[in-house]
Amino acid sequence: MTPSIAPRFILRWEPAQQAHLLLFPEGVVKLNGSAGEILALCDGRRSAPEIIDALQQKFDAPDGVIAEGVYRFFSEAESKGWVLT
């Protein structure tokens, strides 16, 4: 699985809100911290395990917690059409 952000969506770090925003036709979603961190790594080149590795190096969390969160997020993001997997 190599997740990428769906073509009509744009991810943007927004200094005015100190958050990642997802922009799309007729909509804006302000992402929470972990959703923003995950999506920022979805460049269409990194695989899901590579994304989990990158997050594990950045954040200190017990084994499996990050992986579980990432897969749960991808399933939700895919159903919203944000991410292609």
Added chain:
Amino acid sequence: MSDLSIPRGLPMWLTAELTYRCPLKCSWCSNPLDYAAYTANELDTDEWKRVLTEARALGAVQLGLSGGEPLLRDDLEVLVAHADKLGFYTNLITSGVGLTEARLDALIAAGLRQVQLSLQASTATLTDRLVDARAHALKLEAARMVKARGLPMVLNVPLFRHNLGEIDALLRWAAELGIEYVELANIQYYNWALMNRAELMPSLEALREAEQVVERWREAGKRGEHGMTLYFVIPDYYEGRPKACMNGWGNIHLTIAPDGIPMPCVEARVLPGLEFPSVRMHSLDWIWNESPLFKRFRGFDWMSPTCRECPDKEKDFGGCRCQAFLLTGDAAATDPACSRSPDHREVAEITRRAGQPIHFHMPLVKRAATAVIAEATEEVQ
């Protein structure tokens, strides 16, 4: 129809009305009646670039380039490129008239992300009569060009008595073309639409029928028969509930008129007694955060007791200030579209009349620079 899961207080949605000039003469146009007076004072390219930069710094992210017809600005490509460089998600809101392959390619190269195209009917006869121009074929061609380039597209259908029956045919066409979003926008009654309200306003019965057509298309979408997202809102005159206008005054929406006047909504200049500072004299930051105009109806303190004591005030913000003024004469009144408004009877009377057959059809007043003067002359005689 903006997403509600967004924070308050930043002008995240920016509408730049680049010009009020337009090749169409729609009788429901939201532009001011004296639109022609704005042409000489339009912001120039550098002024717009500065305004876009200031808006982006305030937290604006969604940019609608609107009008009039924005394609009449020959610096449109320059402005799109500037907006994209700043990080805006840029949407062209157009009639489609004036769009060519070369122009569209240049706009996409400059960073245009989305096109919102208006269409009024499924046949040339009806569209061209309603907009009073040979526009139908050009609109279909514009839609084809946009889809051929894979740009996401919103089809905007302004709805009123004359074209409510067109929904099914228009959706069939839109589904075939692969349009992603369709806004079935019952028109709101301001400016030109207000002048033509008696002719344009549909009966509740016709609206309910239209709603059922939309419901059938929504069901078809759930079965996977098309991929369109449909928006359909019954006009507030009929709902008994006021609209959460602009999600609150000076809350997340900012509109800038062709002459550089920032407004909480596109209609705000109908309100009397307000001073409208210009971006030519003040920073956008000051206008949004500090000007008396943008503070006037922010929050809840300005509200009438009807609204202040209402449990729904945080949902609908008391409705629309312009509508309150136009129908009651008091911009701080409860929006009379609300069934709790002491003035709701007037709205109920307007909708009751819309349900009755019209015996003496008045010709629709077409948007034209001379139309208002002609009206005034007739009244004097």
